[in-house]
Amino acid sequence: FATLKQSAQSGAPLYLQLRKSIEDAVNRGLIGPGDALPSERDIATKADISRVTVRKAVQDLVKGGILVQRHGSGTFVAPRMERVEQSLSRLTSFTEDMARRGMAVRSAWLDRGLYAPSPDEMMVLGLSSSELVARVARLRIANDTPLAIERASLSASALPDPAGIGSSLYAALELTGNRPVRAVQRISAANLGDSDARLLEVPAGVAGLHIERISYLASGKVIEFTRSIYRGDAYDFVAELRLTG
Numbered sequence: 001f002a003t004l005k006q007s008a009q010s011g012a013p014l015y016l017q018l019r020k021s022i023e024d025a026v027n028r029g030l031i032g033p034g035d036a037l038p039s040e041r042d043i044a045t046k047a048d049i050s051r052v053t054v055r056k057a058v059q060d061l062v063k064g065g066i067l068v069q070r071h072g073s074g075t076f077v078a079p080r081m082e083r084v085e086q087s088l089s090r091l092t093s094f095t096e097d098m099a100r101r102g103m104a105v106r107s108a109w110l111d112r113g114l115y116a117p118s119p120d121e122m123m124v125l126g127l128s129s130s131e132l133v134a135r136v137a138r139l140r141i142a143n144d145t146p147l148a149i150e151r152a153s154l155s156a157s158a159l160p161d162p163a164g165i166g167s168s169l170y171a172a173l174e175l176t177g178n179r180p181v182r183a184v185q186r187i188s189a190a191n192l193g194d195s196d197a198r199l200l201e202v203p204a205g206v207a208g209l210h211i212e213r214i215s216y217l218a219s220g221k222v223i224e225f226t227r228s229i230y231r232g233d234a235y236d237f238v239a240e241l242r243l244t245g
């Protein structure tokens, strides 16, 4: 960044020059995925430019998906996403899927509790208005990269303590004999809104996958109604097709 002031005569606005020099540093591998960027103040001092200029350049790069900002911990070079190939023929949990790939799984809670059900939840889970729904909403993170926002709804009778599920919903359901054995999954395209994009650390407006999963117990009863947003740049859903007849 120190060379910035010398090239200031070149005419391009300073923030564009700084943006380019950060982009170059990333492209040339001088700073790699996950590396922290120096603080706004350090960059401003080193390059002898104002913090407002630094902020403008950094915000541009965050919008472009080159950098990510994590609340309270700073600005980082965006992790390079290796796409996850996910089979559409097996009913597995996120924890199992990621563990099989040797990835470290973690979740951040967005919501958990018992609520009066919405009309959708009443219909899908077969609840009456006097029953409660258990909601478990999490940001699912693998190897420190947020991959999906999952909002699961279950009947409160099947999950009376949503806060007590630990790290895996399916593992908790298994303990009470409520692990689903079959699911119907609907996948559609969605452009990510501001708040979802912020959670998934991607630029607002990029493509995501909206996934709705309705899971059943062996008895045929619906156990889980989950609506998720998966990162479009991270997932390939793969199904095997066979000629029958």
Ligand code: 16G
Binding pocket: 092, 093, 094, 095, 096, 150, 152, 167, 168, 169, 170, 171, 211, 212, 213, 224, 226, 228
């Ligand atoms: C998967 C499921 C989700 C389920 C979760 C349980 C999709 C696309 N996938 O991510 O429905 O609730 O696994 O994961 O919805 P867990 O046992 O790790 O909590």
